[in-house]
Amino acid sequence: MLRNLQFALFGLLMLGGVKAGAAAPPQTVPVIYSSDLHHPHVDPDDHFDLATLFALPELDVRAVILDCGAHQLEAPGSIPVRQMLRITGRDVPFTIGLGKPLQSPEDPGTDQSADFQGAVELILKTLRASDRAVTIFATGSLRDVAAAFNRDENLFRSRVARIYANIGNPASGREFPDDEYNVGLDRNAYVRIMNAGLPVYWCPCFDGAVWQRGRHGTYWKFRHADVLESAPKALQNFYIFALTKPQGVDPLDFLSATPKPEDRAAVWNMSRAMWCTAPFFHAAGRRIYAKGDADWQALADTKTGDATNAERPVDVFDFVPVRLQAEKVKSGAIQVTFASDPKSPATVFEIHDERYEPIMTACLKHLLAGIPVAEQASPPPISPGK
Numbered sequence: 001m002l003r004n005l006q007f008a009l010f011g012l013l014m015l016g017g018v019k020a021g022a023a024a025p026p027q028t029v030p031v032i033y034s035s036d037l038h039h040p041h042v043d044p045d046d047h048f049d050l051a052t053l054f055a056l057p058e059l060d061v062r063a064v065i066l067d068c069g070a071h072q073l074e075a076p077g078s079i080p081v082r083q084m085l086r087i088t089g090r091d092v093p094f095t096i097g098l099g100k101p102l103q104s105p106e107d108p109g110t111d112q113s114a115d116f117q118g119a120v121e122l123i124l125k126t127l128r129a130s131d132r133a134v135t136i137f138a139t140g141s142l143r144d145v146a147a148a149f150n151r152d153e154n155l156f157r158s159r160v161a162r163i164y165a166n167i168g169n170p171a172s173g174r175e176f177p178d179d180e181y182n183v184g185l186d187r188n189a190y191v192r193i194m195n196a197g198l199p200v201y202w203c204p205c206f207d208g209a210v211w212q213r214g215r216h217g218t219y220w221k222f223r224h225a226d227v228l229e230s231a232p233k234a235l236q237n238f239y240i241f242a243l244t245k246p247q248g249v250d251p252l253d254f255l256s257a258t259p260k261p262e263d264r265a266a267v268w269n270m271s272r273a274m275w276c277t278a279p280f281f282h283a284a285g286r287r288i289y290a291k292g293d294a295d296w297q298a299l300a301d302t303k304t305g306d307a308t309n310a311e312r313p314v315d316v317f318d319f320v321p322v323r324l325q326a327e328k329v330k331s332g333a334i335q336v337t338f339a340s341d342p343k344s345p346a347t348v349f350e351i352h353d354e355r356y357e358p359i360m361t362a363c364l365k366h367l368l369a370g371i372p373v374a375e376q377a378s379p380p381p382i383s384p385g386k
């Protein structure tokens, strides 16, 4: 249905003729997405990231990797993925990743059980089949990405445009003995990708102690009500399902159910720690625009997209080119050092505006309010006899 609508709109545009000088529609970005998404959740920030991924039409999601394969068997991320595909009417292949951490940075993971080989194979197949270079966006460990790289290095060097790696903390090892959580999921995979000379867009989770954003950390937080109140009902139900974990109800049916008011209120009152939203906007080529004094929206830029002259671009964050070097230090932590290098294909996230948190909250609210919802997310009652 959504696809038909797109064709209809395209037809209308063609009938109306393209305005002289109008820019061509921006090309979409092919994406392989990797997430340690689970139900029951480990950290439900992954549920907000999944919705962000599917709310950005610039991102052409070609594959979803469900990271931490062994835990996927007990807490399947396939449940929220199926729900998101139902909400948005999309059809994307997804599969679970390797079950155990890599034995060394060079480990291709080939000795792990056949049950856990699907993700690495899907990454390689997607890269080989793509008509253009693919962006990899990882929000958990880098295990399957590193294993795939270890199996076909040349393919990665020729077919990977960017790897957004939402992982790590530049202060680990140097100032603190502990690794950041995603690093701890697979230290060897982290070392491998950070040292690979690939176009890594490094998005450290923190910069300093845990919960410190510093200069390079992506961390921020929001209260659910501030983002979810204006979201479509099916998406609201997606979060109520994830966070209240109702028993004995079909996850897809729940999307069009009427939740209990007390469940809704409880979910609305929760706060959520977040990381990947700004990197998503960057991957999609969006810019942040101010709308008045205290509202912001991430939009395609004025030349190609939906921003108007009434909206002012704001320099909230950027990625700056750096040379990356990861090594294990005495404490056992993986320390990543980096130095400015305009010639390096790698970059690091950098905050430019101290209003980052209210800006991200507003941008996520507007984005999720407009997530494309397919008709099938609210199925009509089944008529008798069918």
Ligand SMILES: [Ca+2]
Pocket: 035, 036, 037, 046, 139, 140
């Ligand atoms: Ca995650």
